[in-house]
Amino acid sequence: MRAVIAGGTGFIGSALVRSLTHDGHEVVVLSRAACAQKPWPGVTFATAGGTSGAAWSRHLDGADVLVNLVGENIASGWWTRARKKRLRQSRLDAAAAVMDALSRAASPPAVLVQASATGYYGDRGDVPVDESAPCGTGFLAELARDWEASTAGAEALGLRRVVVRTAVVLGAHGGALPRLLAPFRFFLGGPLGSGRQYFPWIHLADEVAAIRFLMDHPRAFGPFNLAAPGAVTQNDLARAVGRALGRPSFVRAPAAVLRLVMGEMARELFLGGVRAVPRRLVELGFAFRFPDLDAALADILHGQGRGHG
Numbered sequence: 001m002r003a004v005i006a007g008g009t010g011f012i013g014s015a016l017v018r019s020l021t022h023d024g025h026e027v028v029v030l031s032r033a034a035c036a037q038k039p040w041p042g043v044t045f046a047t048a049g050g051t052s053g054a055a056w057s058r059h060l061d062g063a064d065v066l067v068n069l070v071g072e073n074i075a076s077g078w079w080t081r082a083r084k085k086r087l088r089q090s091r092l093d094a095a096a097a098v099m100d101a102l103s104r105a106a107s108p109p110a111v112l113v114q115a116s117a118t119g120y121y122g123d124r125g126d127v128p129v130d131e132s133a134p135c136g137t138g139f140l141a142e143l144a145r146d147w148e149a150s151t152a153g154a155e156a157l158g159l160r161r162v163v164v165r166t167a168v169v170l171g172a173h174g175g176a177l178p179r180l181l182a183p184f185r186f187f188l189g190g191p192l193g194s195g196r197q198y199f200p201w202i203h204l205a206d207e208v209a210a211i212r213f214l215m216d217h218p219r220a221f222g223p224f225n226l227a228a229p230g231a232v233t234q235n236d237l238a239r240a241v242g243r244a245l246g247r248p249s250f251v252r253a254p255a256a257v258l259r260l261v262m263g264e265m266a267r268e269l270f271l272g273g274v275r276a277v278p279r280r281l282v283e284l285g286f287a288f289r290f291p292d293l294d295a296a297l298a299d300i301l302h303g304q305g306r307g308h309g
Contacts, residue, residue: 008029111160187251
């Protein structure tokens with residue numbers, strides 16, 4: 001198989017590239033910057049700027065699948081007006097380049113996997129939410145909605161399009177987990193706000209496996225929640241991390257302080273939550289290796305994440 005991955009140098013993309021090349025597949029990484037290239041044997045890099053996909057189109061000819069993961073990390077800086085604009089444009093500009101490249105390709109891939117996030121649903125309290133739920137409200141929900149819509153035109157080109165609404169991905173060497181663990185290592189860990197809000201999560205191994213499963217499954221199309229079935233609240237999360245590290249987990253971060261310091265970002269990222277359930281993924285027959293948070297943390301912290309292998 002020849003897989004083309006836009007955003008293949010990020011946390012999820014890198015793991016997907018490693019998994020595919022490990023199994024002998026040919027991989028082309030579409031990058032937005034030449035400096036993002038990595039010394040990976042057997043991986044071809046192609047760069048493009050702006051919204052033009054001219055430099056990418058030849059790499060799509062004859063490819064089997066295109067995966068679009070491009071999007072600046074939503075939690076890597078304060079949500080100023082300028083930063084929110086960058087978060088949006090990083091996704092929409094890359095998607096425009098992807099669509100331009102697809103329209104130029106003489107023989108485009110049959111499948112497009114489009115990244116999104118469980119933030120699409122907004123804050124839903126403790127009600128289980130599957131893929132049939134409508135888009136929520138707030139910056140994250142609107143961002144995810146527009147990100148998904150940015151490549152909807154691929155379906156008119158005849159591609160089978162899969163949208164992966166990904167939860168918080170937990171892995172040993174990146175993503176959200178290192179920042180989540182830091183206060184616990186200094187005996188300052190605990191729930192955020194009330195602790196009753198749900199925290200959707202998925203092990204990096206299951207994230208990669210689910211993407212590959214959906215790439216290959218001929219009946220997979222439309223949105224899929226990539227979230228572990230073992231839903232947890234912030235209280236559950238704090239206790240699980242405390243057990244995994246042998247640290248206390250009772251130092252609560254007050255909601256008022258988080259809102260004062262981070263404003264809208266705190267409200268949407270930390271004080272709200274969604275109990276996302278992977279209904280469609282399970283119905284298609286996908287089996288999670290790490291459905292339980294304790295097992296996932298044990299693998300990541302003590303097995304060094306060998307589960308994504």
